[in-house]
């Protein structure tokens with residue numbers, strides 16, 4: 061899309077951090093905004109700020125709730141017009157539960173996968189058929205993570221599982237959307253100065269319990285969180301990069317280089333694990349190429 065001026069953008073997790081950064085960038089270009097988030101207080105603050113620039117509605121929403129997502133889509137389109145930019149951005153970290161094999165639980169798995177993957181699935185299932193029916197120009201933005209492209213160490217395994225899934229979903233569906241003139245950007249931030257650690261602790265019911273179980277891990281987590289402020293990227297910068305990716309119809313939006321080496325190492329290891337090329341491999345590659353045409 062060359063511009064988002066006068067378009068309606070629906071942003072989950074739009075009340076804070078990277079989602080709010082996108083909202084600010086889109087508003088500056090004259091997009092109308094539907095901001096959906098669990099945090100009603102933060103939604104009010106965002107509306108108060110952005111109303112000065114553009115038309116804004118705020119929708120209290122849990123992205124795991126499919127009926128509420130459909131109602132949010134109806135309301136956004138009724139009040140602001142067809143949603144042309146969809147940002148599936150709401151997410152949580154996996155906190156203590158996803159860092160420690162001794163404290164992990166089904167509650168942690170369900171929460172992390174439910175929000176980070178389920179929320180994106182629900183956004184796609186709710187909005188994409190409407191976009192496809194109307195045709196482009198339109199654009200979907202899915203927020204994955206550097207942890208959805210490569211793994212560093214074993215911590216955050218639940219988070220990695222959820223974000224790798226978002227990456228795969230986006231890489232596949234992005235190709236199909238092109239046929240309808242609809243773009244997709246996969247944004248995979250590295251280290252952004254947001255309140256994600258606090259959000260995760262507040263929203264994950266199993267988190268408080270896990271933290272109290274293991275002081276050593278708690279300390280490790282605190283050391284990690286302390287890095288966000290001095291080293292984290294400004295979420296508004298990420299929002300501006302996403303807008304540029306929409307303008308240029310770019311699939312990958314990589315806000316920093318944090319994961320460059322792990323990505324390279326992963327790709328090299330995968331390629332090195334493959335056997336010598338055989339006649340069968342050549343025939344299969346030909347077949348796949350033909351099927352693509």
Ligand SMILES: NC(=O)c1ccc[n+]([C@@H]2O[C@H](COP(=O)([O-])OP(=O)(O)OC[C@H]3O[C@@H](n4cnc5c(N)ncnc54)[C@H](O)[C@@H]3O)[C@@H](O)[C@H]2O)c1
Nearest residue numbers: 073076077078098122123150151205251252254255256259
């Ligand atoms: N901060 C980082 O370093 C970083 C790095 C890579 C990826 N990300 C991803 O960026 C996205 C945004 O996170 P952020 O860093 O801006 O954090 P944030 O906590 O500042 O913002 C996330 C927002 O999502 C909302 N939210 C959480 N669960 C929700 C739910 N079930 N339904 C609706 N809203 C919900 C929160 O209330 C919050 O306002 C997430 O998907 C996160 O995984 C962040």
